[in-house]
Structure formats: structure tokens, C-alpha cells
Amino acid sequence: MRGLEFLVFLLLPLAVLGVWVVYPILATVVLSFTTSSGFSLGSHIAVVTERSPLKALIYPEPGPYPPWGALIHNALWIAIGLPLVVFLGVVLAYLLREAYGSGAVRSVIFLGMVLPGVVSGLTIRFMFDADIGIFPKLFSLLGIQELAKTWTIYPQTALLALILGSVWLWLGFSVTIFSAGLDAIPKSTIEAAIIDGASPVQIFFKVILPQLKPVTLVVTLMTIMWILKIFDIVYVATGGGPGGSSTVLALIMYTYFASALEYHKAAAVATILALLTLIPAGLYIKSVLAGEK
Amino acid sequence: MSQQEKRLTTIALALAVISLLLGGYALVVLQSLSSSVSDLQATVSQLKTSIDQLTARVSKLEGAAAAPPPASPVKLVVIGPWAGKEADYFQAVINAYKKTHPNVEIEYRTMRAEDVAAVMPVQFAAGIAPGDVIFGWAWWIVKMGKEGHIVDVSGLINENDYIPGIVDQVKDGNKIYGVPFTMWLKPGFWYRKSFFQKYGLSEPKSYDEFVSLLEKIKGIPGVKNPIATGDGVGWPMSDVTEHFLIAYGGPQLQLDLISGKVRFTDPRVRDIFANKLVPLISKRYFSEPIEWTTAVTKWWAGEYGIYFMGTWITGMVDDPKDLDFFPLPEARGVVGGADYAFVPKYSRNPDAALDFLKFLATEGQVVHASVPSGKIPTWKKASVEALWPPMQSVYRKIAGKGMSILPDLDDSVGGDWQKLFWDQLKLLWVNPGALDSVLKTLEASQPRP
Numbered sequence: 001m002r003g004l005e006f007l008v009f010l011l012l013p014l015a016v017l018g019v020w021v022v023y024p025i026l027a028t029v030v031l032s033f034t035t036s037s038g039f040s041l042g043s044h045i046a047v048v049t050e051r052s053p054l055k056a057l058i059y060p061e062p063g064p065y066p067p068w069g070a071l072i073h074n075a076l077w078i079a080i081g082l083p084l085v086v087f088l089g090v091v092l093a094y095l096l097r098e099a100y101g102s103g104a105v106r107s108v109i110f111l112g113m114v115l116p117g118v119v120s121g122l123t124i125r126f127m128f129d130a131d132i133g134i135f136p137k138l139f140s141l142l143g144i145q146e147l148a149k150t151w152t153i154y155p156q157t158a159l160l161a162l163i164l165g166s167v168w169l170w171l172g173f174s175v176t177i178f179s180a181g182l183d184a185i186p187k188s189t190i191e192a193a194i195i196d197g198a199s200p201v202q203i204f205f206k207v208i209l210p211q212l213k214p215v216t217l218v219v220t221l222m223t224i225m226w227i228l229k230i231f232d233i234v235y236v237a238t239g240g241g242p243g244g245s246s247t248v249l250a251l252i253m254y255t256y257f258a259s260a261l262e263y264h265k266a267a268a269v270a271t272i273l274a275l276l277t278l279i280p281a282g283l284y285i286k287s288v289l290a291g292e293k
Numbered sequence: 294m295s296q297q298e299k300r301l302t303t304i305a306l307a308l309a310v311i312s313l314l315l316g317g318y319a320l321v322v323l324q325s326l327s328s329s330v331s332d333l334q335a336t337v338s339q340l341k342t343s344i345d346q347l348t349a350r351v352s353k354l355e356g357a358a359a360a361p362p363p364a365s366p367v368k369l370v371v372i373g374p375w376a377g378k379e380a381d382y383f384q385a386v387i388n389a390y391k392k393t394h395p396n397v398e399i400e401y402r403t404m405r406a407e408d409v410a411a412v413m414p415v416q417f418a419a420g421i422a423p424g425d426v427i428f429g430w431a432w433w434i435v436k437m438g439k440e441g442h443i444v445d446v447s448g449l450i451n452e453n454d455y456i457p458g459i460v461d462q463v464k465d466g467n468k469i470y471g472v473p474f475t476m477w478l479k480p481g482f483w484y485r486k487s488f489f490q491k492y493g494l495s496e497p498k499s500y501d502e503f504v505s506l507l508e509k510i511k512g513i514p515g516v517k518n519p520i521a522t523g524d525g526v527g528w529p530m531s532d533v534t535e536h537f538l539i540a541y542g543g544p545q546l547q548l549d550l551i552s553g554k555v556r557f558t559d560p561r562v563r564d565i566f567a568n569k570l571v572p573l574i575s576k577r578y579f580s581e582p583i584e585w586t587t588a589v590t591k592w593w594a595g596e597y598g599i600y601f602m603g604t605w606i607t608g609m610v611d612d613p614k615d616l617d618f619f620p621l622p623e624a625r626g627v628v629g630g631a632d633y634a635f636v637p638k639y640s641r642n643p644d645a646a647l648d649f650l651k652f653l654a655t656e657g658q659v660v661h662a663s664v665p666s667g668k669i670p671t672w673k674k675a676s677v678e679a680l681w682p683p684m685q686s687v688y689r690k691i692a693g694k695g696m697s698i699l700p701d702l703d704d705s706v707g708g709d710w711q712k713l714f715w716d717q718l719k720l721l722w723v724n725p726g727a728l729d730s731v732l733k734t735l736e737a738s739q740p741r742p
Contacts, residue, residue, distance in 0.1 A: 003304060006304060006308065007308055010308050052709075052713060052734070053713075053717075054709075054712060054713055054716055130581070150581060153524070153719065154724075155720060155723070239526070239716065240716070241527075241715075241716040242716060242723060243716060243724075243727070255709070258411040258414075258415075259411060259709060260709045
């Protein structure tokens with residue numbers, strides 16, 4: 001009887017996983033390595049060597065500002081967005097811990113997380129619009145006219161606008177996780193540091209931050225995975241332009257799939273994207289398992 | 294771990310492996326089953342096409358009378374690109390049809406042509422369609438028709454009843470995959486008569502006069518830039534660019550660019566960009582790209598002097614009587630194009646859908662052109678007097694200048710190149726120094742004849 005329960009218990013989820021998760025993944029990988037005549041690396045070679053600015057993974061004629069290719073744009077996104085998400089997440093979580101009205105501030109920060117992607121994309125467009133956007137207005141007040149314009153229509157600033165906008169969107173996640181991490185730190189360690197005469201700065205850097213290391217790892221890896229998958233806000237805010245200056249991998253995958261109807265190439269980009277995502281995903285799983293031990 | 298637990302774990306693992314193997318086997322069986330079903334569907338579809346063609350031929354022989362109104366209630370889903378006021382104008386067409394077809398319930402859903410082209414190929418491949426009558430780009434309709442997803446309507450309309458060349462856009466050999474609906478024109482730069490009167494401005498008669506006009510508008514207090522630049526997906530910039538190409542390269546250049554005979558790096562094309570369009574962008578006569586509907590409001594409020602847009606603008610302003618336009622003085626052709634509708638093979642009510650399609654292609658056009666839709670009929674049997682009065686004057690002005698109506702460059706080429714064209718023009722507008730790089734990029738992806 002117990003064996004039968006086991007069978008039912010395992011069979012159903014395995015079947016669901018097999019059909020809805022394992023099969024599509026395998027089929028996509030197979031699709032990326034095949035053509036109508038059989039096995040081929042053609043799709044992978046074609047997407048890697050593509051020169052059109054809207055579809056290039058690495059743009060062959062890079063200038064002083066984008067387009068540089070989706071791979072570089074994604075890397076740049078990680079290089080700029082990730083430190084900001086982690087740093088601002090820790091600082092805000094720490095400052096908002098016991099501050100008056102912190103709940104309201106947290107709600108505003110968390111708003112970015114719950115907005116649909118299309119709305120977020122439009123919000124980013126408005127945030128960087130010369131007439132109504134907060135960023136151009138701020139730079140106008142500071143007298144920096146080069147940045148007091150609509151960021152999303154210039155190749156020099158379009159990608160940066162998206163990166164900064166995405167930091168706001170993802171900050172809610174970072175603050176929430178760091179807040180939970182801060183709550184989990186035993187008060188006794190902080191009290192001991194106070195008795196030993198440590199200053200608030202010393203307590204933050206030498207007592208709190210080291211204890212937030214596992215949480216930081218989670219935020220870092222989840223943020224990288226999120227950045228690699230980013231599509232909707234780019235699609236809505238800039239469409240990858242102007243001149244391909246803000247394309248990202250997921251957008252190129254979509255372009256091949258839904259616009260050019262080149263499914264093999266779309267699958268090739270998806271496979272590359274999945275491989276890149278697997279690195280942080282693997283590290284994340286490893287850290288979770290290490291935590292369980 | 295106890296002995297029993299070990300045994301259970303082993304059993305669980307064995308079951309997991311068996312389930313995976315079974316799952317894999319089931320998938321293989323399902324795939325082969327689905328392939329057989331697809332083959333069967335294709336055969337049925339071929340048979341249906343043959344029957345449709347035979348029926349069409351019989352209809353032609355019998356005088357191609359419209360199908361009688363269905364006796365029992367039928368529901369049709371119609372998908373088109375219009376929203377807001379434009380959807381209201383299309384609703385007038387639906388209402389007119391329902392008067393004579395009370396048993397037909399029609400639900401209208403808005404979906405842009407870009408989204409139709411993006412979403413529906415996958416649905417068609419799965420043998421389903423979200424609508425019974427759908428509007429889409431002509432090139433895309435033909436592409437889907439060739440793939441066997443669209444009903445051939447060659448017996449439904451008489452090609453000779455339409456503006457020459459307009460049905461060709463949805464033809465593949467003898468097959469016609471869609472019907473033309475009403476037509477828009479992109480005739481030139483629109484202005485407010487009251488604005489021109491107030492500042493003593495007049496329509497230019499040469500390129501130099503055009504530049505002088507822009508300089509005068511630039512000097513008017515409160516004007517940000519002489520020309521408003523529409524943005525969004527990208528087509529407003531391609532429209533004004535095409536107008537310059539037609540004006541200074543002639544109508545044939547537009548056709549040769551579409552066919553790919555003339556390349557974007559051709560000296561003639563570069564000359565038009567370098568000497569006519571780019572200098573105006575560099576001197577900031579054009580505004581920065583602004584979302585195109587917002588640009589309408591700002592231009593109407595006097596922040597910009599003129600605005601290049603299609604005839605649908607007549608239905609978007611507060612007072613169409615205050616509206617007039619001028620093409621570039623040297624232009625001998627204007628871009629015009631129709632919206633096209635088709636019936637997917639997966640429609641649940643193909644007979645009723647085809648009947649409504651026929652109405653759209655004929656009397657429905659008269660209804661649509663009689664309301665402030667900013668459109669003119671492509672059906673030659675519709676009289677000019679039936680047009681909404683502001684469109685009558687547009688039509689007469691175009692006809693009076695003896696202009697030819699040309700197909701839209703990027704709509705005709707379509708595909709990925711269209712997006713690239715829009716995107717590169719966005720780049721050119723904010724970085725006119727990138728002209729050669731833009732032309733080179735466009736040429737590299739431009740389809741060859």
C-alpha cells in the first residue's frame with residue numbers, strides 16, 4: 001500500500017516536470033543544434049557572428065559608446081547594476097531597520113518589484129524623459145545640460161537609463177532579503193560590540209556585514225540571473241535602440257523567435273542564455289545546499 | 294538509515310527512473326501522434342482549399358452573390374489595429390453590417406499589426422486562431438498564406454474594382470490571401486491654417502522656400518522646433534524620410550528601393566540624405582523624437598509649426614477645418630497604403646467571416662470613409678462625395694497635383710529590415726553625423742532583388 005502511495009506521490013510531479021520543464025528545455029537545446037538536414041552548429045555560428053546592430057551578440061565595429069552587442073550590454077548591466085543593487089539594498093535595509101515610517105518607504109521601494117514589466121518599462125521612459133523625467137530635471141538643476149535630455153533616445157545614455165531604472169525595480173527584492181538577514185543576526189553580538197566600545201560604523205562593517213555574507217551571496221546570484229533574463233523593460237522603453245545601443249540577449253532571442261520567425265536561431269540564443277544563467281544558478285544551489293548542511 | 298528506509302529509497306529511485314523512461318516514451322508517442330494529426334490536418338486543409346476554390350469558381354460563374362445572412366446566431370471575433378477614437382470609427386462599419394445581419398454578433402479586439410505578426414504564427418502553427426477576421430501587414434498575410442494558414446479569397450472580390458496595384462500586395466500568383474480595406478495617405482507636412490495666418494506664413498514652392506519657412510517658424514516665440522518628430526515604434530521617422538526620398542529621387546526611386554534594385558549606399562540616396570534631410574536635422578529644425586500622439590497635441594498647441602503625418606491625423610485634432618497640408622514642393626508621389634484583412638483557416642465560422650470580409654472590402658469602406666477616420670476607399674465604386682468632407686479636400690489636393698500613390702517602403706520590405714530601418718533612423722535623428730554608418734547598416738540587411 002505504502003509502495004503505491006510512493007508511486008502516485010512521485011509519478012505525478014515527475015510527469016508534470018517532464019512535460020512542462022524537462023522536455024521544453026531539451027527540445028530547445030536540440031532545436032538549436034539542428035536544421036532541417038540534421039545536426040548543425042550553423043544556428044549558433046550565425047547568431048554569434050551576426051553583424052546587424054539590433055541582433056549582434058558582439059558588435060563588430062564598437063565605438064566609444066553603445067552599440068557593443070547584447071553580450072557586452074548584459075555584462076555591463078551586471079557590472080553597474082549588481083553593485084548598486086547590493087550596496088543600496090544593504091544600506092537601505094540597515095537604515096530603515098528602526099527608522100520612523102520605514103514601512104512606507106519600504107513599500108515605495110518594493111513597488112518596483114510588483115509592477116508589471118510593461119508598466120515598469122513605461123515608467124523608466126517617463127523617469128528619463130526631458131519634459132517630465134526626474135533624472136533630466138535633476139541634472140538640469142545641477143546645470144549639467146548634457147544629461148538634461150531624454151536619455152532613452154540617445155545611444156550614449158539609453159542603456160544607462162535602463163540599468164538605473166532596473167536598479168529601482170529590483171531594489172525591493174534586495175532590501176527585503178537584507179532586512180530578513182538583519183533580523184536574523186543575534187542581538188547579543190551587536191550588544192557585545194557596543195560593550196567593547198565599537199562605533200556604529202565599526203559595528204556595521206565588522207559585525208553586521210560579515211554575518212550578511214550568505215544573504216549577500218543569494219542577492220548577488222539572484223540579481224545576476226534576473227539581469228540575464230531582462231526583456232520586458234527593454235522591449236517597452238527602447239526596443240533595443242537607438243541603433244541597437246540597448247539590446248540584450250533576451251530581446252534578441254525574442255526578435256529571432258517572434259519577429260524573424262527563425263526558431264533555430266532563437267533556440268541558439270536561448271541555449272547561450274541558459275548556459276550563462278546556469279553559472280549563477282549552480283552557485284546558488286551550491287550555497288543553498290551548503291547552508292542546509 | 295533503517296533497512297526499510299533504504300528499501301523504500303531504492304524503490305523510489307527505481308520508480309523515478311521508470312517514470313522518466315515512461316514520460317520520455319509518452320512524449321515520443323505523443324510527438325508521432327501529433328505529427329500524424331498534423332499530416333491529417335494538412336490533407337483536410339488541402340481538401341478544404343480545393344473545395345473553397347471550386348466554390349469560388351462556381352460563385353464567379355453565378356455572379357458572385359454575397360452569402361445570405363446566417364439563419365442562426367453566429368459570433369465573429371474581429372481583430373484590428375484601431376483603438377480609442379479610431380476604434381469608434383471602425384465600430385461604425387460593424388454597426389452598419391449588423392443592421393443587415395442581425396444574427397451576427399461581432400466582437401472587436403484591438404491588436405497592433407506588430408503584435409499580430411509576432412503572436413499569431415505560433416497560434417497558427419498550433420491550428421488555432423484568436424479571431425475570424427484579422428487585420429495585418431500585407432507582406433505578413435502573404436507569408437502566412439504561403440504557409441497554408443489563410444483562406445484564399447480570390448473568388449470573393451473583383452480586382453478590377455480596386456485602385457491599381459492595391460490587391461497585388463496580398464497576392465501570390467493567382468491566390469489572394471486578403472482584401473484591401475480603406476486607404477491612408479502620407480501626403481506631407483500638416484499645419485494649422487490659423488497658425489500660418491497669424492504669423493504670415495505660406496506653403497513653400499521650392500526646397501529653399503521650405504528652409505526659409507522653417508527658419509521663420511524657428512523665430513516664432515514659444516516654438517520649440519519648426520517640425521515635430523513623431524516617435525514610438527519608429528514609423529513616423531521613416532514616413533518623413535520616404536517623403537524626402539520620393540521628392541528628390543522621384544517615385545521610381547521608392548519602387549527601386551523596395552525591390553532592392555537601388556541600394557541604400559547608392560550615391561543618389563546618399564545625396565538626398567546628405568543634402569536635403571540631414572542638414573535640417575543638424576540645424577535642429579526637427580524636434581527630438583517625441584511619442585507620436587503626444588506630438589500631435591504639442592504641435593496643435595503651437596509648440597511646433599508643422600508635423601509630417603498620415604491622413605488619419607484629420608480625425609485626431611479638435612478642429613479639422615483648421616487643418617491643411619503641403620507636400621515637399623518637388624514631390625511627384627505620396628505614400629499610400631491600405632489596411633488588409635484576412636480570414637484564417639482556423640476560423641470557427643468561415644462562411645460568416647468571409648461574408649463580413651466581403652463587406653469590409655466593399656460597402657464597409659464607404660461607411661469607414663464617411664466618418665472622421667481620415668481614410669479614403671480603395672474600392673473604386675465608392676464616390677468621392679461619400680467621403681468625410683475634410684478628406685474630400687485632401688483627396689482633391691493630391692489628385693490636383695497629379696501625384697502617384699506609392700507603396701510604403703518599410704511596410705513593403707517588412708520583416709526584420711523594417712525594425713532596423715526605424716531603429717537606424719532614430720539613431721540618425723539624434724546623431725546626424727552617423728549618416729554613412731546608418732546607410733551602410735541599412736544596405737547590409739536590405740533584401741536583394
